[in-house]
Amino acid sequence: EAQVTQNPRYLITVTGKKLTVTCSQNMNHEYMSWYRQDPGLGLRQIYYSMNVEATDKGDVPEGYKVSRKEKRNFPLILESPSPNQTSLYFCASSLFGTGHTGELFFGEGSRLTVL
């Protein structure tokens, strides 16, 4: 089954304790992206990757890191989480670039609470 898998789905942590949210897709998609969803703000892009070893900042990258060492994986790293990073996070992937329309396939989401 084609899917995007995120882990953990739920996490409560404390300020400053490094954490990683994993994302894996099995569709051989070049493009992967992280979004955060906050009430009234819709979806905001954190980072994206056009292919392996190619990552770039989205609209709200501060406080986050990513890596793309393999095509299927795109982990989101919070080196020193703060309460304003409490949010619902989504990983998404798609075929992209010339000739592709780029509809996104989303994971089920990771709800993060930073105390």
Added chain:
Amino acid sequence: AQSVAQPEDQVNVAEGNPLTVKCTYSVSGNPYLFWYVQYPNRGLQFLLKYITGDNLVKGSYGFEAEFNKSQTSFHLKKPSALVSDSALYFCAVRGYSSASKIIFGSGTRLSIRP
């Protein structure tokens, strides 16, 4: 710069009535337009897209959307609403360029009352 506006935070419709969820966009050149739906505690699911051609696009679950270039709109419609259509709906746009980003609207919560 690209942008998407969903002017209504919430739309309330009685079951069996037609529904419309509004979306307007701004993009340089021709757009790719999308609608996604989010059910509670789930990720977003692709509903339909407009790329080119017929202005009326049909998608999943009986939904359709009408592309109107002159009004830069891409409203989501369904002739007869179901209670199970209650969810959060997002409109999204990207340009034709391979480097173009996908921009999401702020979302519209659709509530269908029995």
